[in-house]
Amino acid sequence: MRHALAVLALVIVWALVLGDAAGIPWAAPWSPLRSVTLRGADFRPVIGAAIDDGEALGVGATARDGNALQTVTLERTDAGETPILSYRFEDFPRTLELSLVFRRADAPNDVQAILLPWPGDGVRTVDLSTLPAWRGGIVELGFAEYATAQLVSPSIAFKPFRLARARLASRSWSALPGLLRTAWLGYQPWNLTSINALGPSINALQTPSLLPPLVAVAVLSVLVLVWLWRWPRARALWTGVVAVAIAWVALDLRWLDDLGAKHRLTDSIYAGKPWPERARLQPDEDIAGFAQLVRQQLGGIPTHQRILVAADSTYTLLRLIYFLLPLNAAPLESASGAVPPAQWPDGTVIVLCANSRWRFDEASSTLRAETRAIKVAPLFSGGNLNIYSTRRAAR
Amino acid sequence: MSAAYIGAWLLVAVAGTAMAGAFAAPRQPGRWPMSIGYGLVLGMLATAACTSLLARDDTNHAWLRGAFLLAAAGVAGAAIVAWRQWRAPAAGGNAGRSDRWRELLAAVGLASLVWRGSLIGSEVLLRPTYPWDAWDAWAVKSKTWFLLGHFAPFVAVDDWLRQAPAELYSGPAWAYPSTLAWMQVWFASAAGGWIEQLVNLPWVVLWVALLLGHYGQWRALGLSRVSAALFVYVLGSLPLLDTHAALAGYADLWIAALFGFALLAWLRWQERRERDQLLLALVCAAVLPLIKLEGMVWLLCLLAAIGFGMVPPRWRWRAVGAAAAALVVIVLIGQSQLLFAAIGWVRSGSHVVEIPVIGKLAFTWHGNAALGLLRSLFVQSNWHLLWWIVVPVVVWRWRALRASDALSLCALLLLGCLVLLVVLFVFTDAAEWAESYTAVNRLVLHIVPGVVTLLALLMREPARLPAPTRTAPASGPQPDPA
Numbered sequence: 001m002r003h004a005l006a007v008l009a010l011v012i013v014w015a016l017v018l019g020d021a022a023g024i025p026w027a028a029p030w031s032p033l034r035s036v037t038l039r040g041a042d043f044r045p046v047i048g049a050a051i052d053d054g055e056a057l058g059v060g061a062t063a064r065d066g067n068a069l070q071t072v073t074l075e076r077t078d079a080g081e082t083p084i085l086s087y088r089f090e091d092f093p094r095t096l097e098l099s100l101v102f103r104r105a106d107a108p109n110d111v112q113a114i115l116l117p118w119p120g121d122g123v124r125t126v127d128l129s130t131l132p133a134w135r136g137g138i139v140e141l142g143f144a145e146y147a148t149a150q151l152v153s154p155s156i157a158f159k160p161f162r163l164a165r166a167r168l169a170s171r172s173w174s175a176l177p178g179l180l181r182t183a184w185l186g187y188q189p190w191n192l193t194s195i196n197a198l199g200p201s202i203n204a205l206q207t208p209s210l211l212p213p214l215v216a217v218a219v220l221s222v223l224v225l226v227w228l229w230r231w232p233r234a235r236a237l238w239t240g241v242v243a244v245a246i247a248w249v250a251l252d253l254r255w256l257d258d259l260g261a262k263h264r265l266t267d268s269i270y271a272g273k274p275w276p277e278r279a280r281l282q283p284d285e286d287i288a289g290f291a292q293l294v295r296q297q298l299g300g301i302p303t304h305q306r307i308l309v310a311a312d313s314t315y316t317l318l319r320l321i322y323f324l325l326p327l328n329a330a331p332l333e334s335a336s337g338a339v340p341p342a343q344w345p346d347g348t349v350i351v352l353c354a355n356s357r358w359r360f361d362e363a364s365s366t367l368r369a370e371t372r373a374i375k376v377a378p379l380f381s382g383g384n385l386n387i388y389s390t391r392r393a394a395r
Numbered sequence: 396m397s398a399a400y401i402g403a404w405l406l407v408a409v410a411g412t413a414m415a416g417a418f419a420a421p422r423q424p425g426r427w428p429m430s431i432g433y434g435l436v437l438g439m440l441a442t443a444a445c446t447s448l449l450a451r452d453d454t455n456h457a458w459l460r461g462a463f464l465l466a467a468a469g470v471a472g473a474a475i476v477a478w479r480q481w482r483a484p485a486a487g488g489n490a491g492r493s494d495r496w497r498e499l500l501a502a503v504g505l506a507s508l509v510w511r512g513s514l515i516g517s518e519v520l521l522r523p524t525y526p527w528d529a530w531d532a533w534a535v536k537s538k539t540w541f542l543l544g545h546f547a548p549f550v551a552v553d554d555w556l557r558q559a560p561a562e563l564y565s566g567p568a569w570a571y572p573s574t575l576a577w578m579q580v581w582f583a584s585a586a587g588g589w590i591e592q593l594v595n596l597p598w599v600v601l602w603v604a605l606l607l608g609h610y611g612q613w614r615a616l617g618l619s620r621v622s623a624a625l626f627v628y629v630l631g632s633l634p635l636l637d638t639h640a641a642l643a644g645y646a647d648l649w650i651a652a653l654f655g656f657a658l659l660a661w662l663r664w665q666e667r668r669e670r671d672q673l674l675l676a677l678v679c680a681a682v683l684p685l686i687k688l689e690g691m692v693w694l695l696c697l698l699a700a701i702g703f704g705m706v707p708p709r710w711r712w713r714a715v716g717a718a719a720a721a722l723v724v725i726v727l728i729g730q731s732q733l734l735f736a737a738i739g740w741v742r743s744g745s746h747v748v749e750i751p752v753i754g755k756l757a758f759t760w761h762g763n764a765a766l767g768l769l770r771s772l773f774v775q776s777n778w779h780l781l782w783w784i785v786v787p788v789v790v791w792r793w794r795a796l797r798a799s800d801a802l803s804l805c806a807l808l809l810l811g812c813l814v815l816l817v818v819l820f821v822f823t824d825a826a827e828w829a830e831s832y833t834a835v836n837r838l839v840l841h842i843v844p845g846v847v848t849l850l851a852l853l854m855r856e857p858a859r860l861p862a863p864t865r866t867a868p869a870s871g872p873q874p875d876p877a
Binding site: 190192 | 547591835837
């Protein structure tokens with residue numbers, strides 16, 4: 001009897017904690033009261049190319065910029081009533097990321113997009129109710145795919161895959177395993193903030209964290225057993241130690257699985273390639289290309305020659321400076337703040353890359369940004385890259 | 396991977412192990428893992444010294460130019476090891492016996508570390524330099540010097556612009572210490588080119604060395620082989636620690652390793668009065684500010700703890716009281732200045748302290764930063780259950796903590812470091828780093844090996860507690876070098 005009571009108590013404890021972690025209300029039914037099921041074949045390619053493949057949609061190509069998008073028009077689905085999204089893809093490459101894209105009836109011209117957990121081969125389930133934009137009537141829903149940001153070069157990212165199906169549903173207990181599996185066991189690729197903190201993600205979808213529920217389950221389970229079975233203090237203590245050890249190993253297995261998945265992406269890109277090829281396969285191949293172009297345009301520029309670089313994105317700016325090494329480059333903004341341009345060395349080179357702040361005034365041969373002005377002579381102009389040289393005589 | 400690159404690594408490993416071995420008492424449990432772990436770190440840092448001293452004008456051949464000096468240091472270390480080994484009497488070991496199931500657990504834990512190490516190593520050998528500061532800050536000098544073929548100073552941007560004809564460089568991280576940059580130049584020269592994967596391999600070796608060094612010192616401090624192996628698993632399984640090895644290029648793992656090594660060596664001095672270990676602790680601590688500017692703060696904390704430990708116990712709290720009173724006077728007076736020999740003038744004003752290493756700190760409560768800090772420690776996947784178990788273990792083993800002067804001092808030091816971090820992130824403008832999670836975990840990482848050491852020593856079996864004054868028997872079981 002006491003054993004049965006203990007099992008029952010543990011089931012209740014686990015259900016309470018896990019249900020709370022997944023945001024399932026106690027009063028929720030076992031199965032969803034409302035749902036909208038979408039076959040892959042219901043979606044239409046908006047960017048890239050795709051064909052019907054039975055019930056699914058076979059996505060065979062991206063647009064030139066490496067992106068693909070498939071959408072479906074909906075009969076004004078109420079976002080608040082159907083916040084649980086499940087989706088299933090087949091052969092989805094590890095090199096791509098997936099975003100959910102949708103439009104609301106109250107703002108049909110605004111496209112909302114949110115990064116989704118990598119779909120892999122199984123069904124993934126997320127709760128969209130934490131998104132401020134997920135409200136009102138949804139009139140269009142879709143999925144966008146693109147090279148994994150900061151990790152994969154767009155030129156090698158795409159491989160064909162199939163969009164099998166998607167479903168929007170109201171909250172129910174049957175969604176619990178899917179929600180927790182996606183949040184806790186899903187693969188998260190490396191990103192530039194991984195060195196600072198490891199999930200759950202702070203910027204995208206607010207997925208439930210694993211740690212506090214695991215601790216709560218472990219502590220409450222031990223307390224329940226100690227209470228029901230009247231364990232002495234020493235036994236309770238060692239049970240606690242064993243519970244911590246099991247929880248630690250579980251967390252570590254989950255981390256090892258994620259580390260292995262992260263590494264499989266790295267392996268799929270770089271393995272078996274010689275060093276120069278690995279160096280060339282930069283995720284930001286466009287910036288590496290800009291650096292190559294700057295080198296070509298500047299020819300055999302001596303290394304004491306100062307180069308000042310500006311770009312709208314700090315990442316682009318600093319990455320370009322790194323790619324240019326050992327050319328002698330520094331950020332234009334910090335230079336113009338530290339020393340008036342009139343005191344710069346004659347012939348200082350200015351490189352503007354994907355920049356909208358500094359404008360070249362052809363009539364006066366001047367670069368301007370707000371109140372600042374620098375007399376320059378253009379050396380090269382092409383696309384997102386412009387190169388100038390300061391001219392002392394012109395000041 | 397060329398023969399030269401492999402040769403450079405062999406030199407680092409052998410010379411470093413010999414140098415570290417000179418600090419290890421012969422016939423002590425764990426002396427080999429400790430010597431190899433500490434040795435790999437010291438060896439890699441020695442390459443920086445050799446390169447900066449001997450290869451400034453020819454960085455492309457840095458390893459050849461510095462090899463002789465490193466080899467000489469290794470030979471000197473080996474001579475000291477041999478001399479001490481010859482003089483040392485046989486000592487009893489503490490290999491002890493373990494339960495079969497604990498041995499099995501330890502073996503599984505170590506197997507998981509080997510598997511994870513292979514993943515980390517492969518990750519580093521495949522991917523070019525990835526994390527932001529690795530290429531924006533830490534590899535800029537090394538890449539510049541190696542590709543130039545010689546050293547060129549890095550200066551502030553105004554000096555850079557005003558001294559145009561000179562071959563000066565600038566950048567956001569121009570003032571960062573150059574130790575890791577010099578080390579990278581050594582390995583680039585051995586690799587025969589700027590091959591980022593090979594330049595970053597020291598981070599993987601550092602991860603291995605960190606674990607080996609801790610294992611060896613835990614053994615020397617009285618943990619059984621199985622307990623030490625289990626805590627090595629605990630340390631090596633921490634996700635953010637693994638991440639700093641897999642995404643190589645940041646300085647924080649070096650600070651964590653050196654702080655942890657300094658703490659362990661100091662604990663051996665505290666428990667066993669091994670003077671070599673005190674010297675080793677000071678060496679490891681002294682290198683901290685040469686790796687990263689924040690290392691100066693940890694150096695000062697360690698020096699304060701070492702000094703505090705040297706004061707007779709009955710005078711300690713009076714010394715703390717006097718120091719606290721002085722601090723209160725300084726704050727009350729306001730606008731006062733204190734000269735610290737190592738870091739320059741520290742100025743305090745109303746709600747503001749200006750420290751040269753850190754900058755100006757204005758004191759205000761930042762609630763979101765406190766939440767960010769708590770999330771970093773207790774919610775995110777950075778540390779497994781480490782921060783959840785620290786307080787329960789300390790409470791559980793409170794008597795062991797109170798009974799050991801060394802452990803009390805260790806706990807006090809770590810508590811002080813943690814308080815510093817909390818003050819920094821919750822009460823100053825650095826709060827934004829905690830809210831955005833950009834630096835909070837990396838600074839916490841610095842003390843994490845120390846925290847694991849505290850937990851490991853608190854969980855020592857009572858029979859294994861050290862007896863520093865006990866004379867070793869002339870005969871008995873031979874020690875277990877592992």
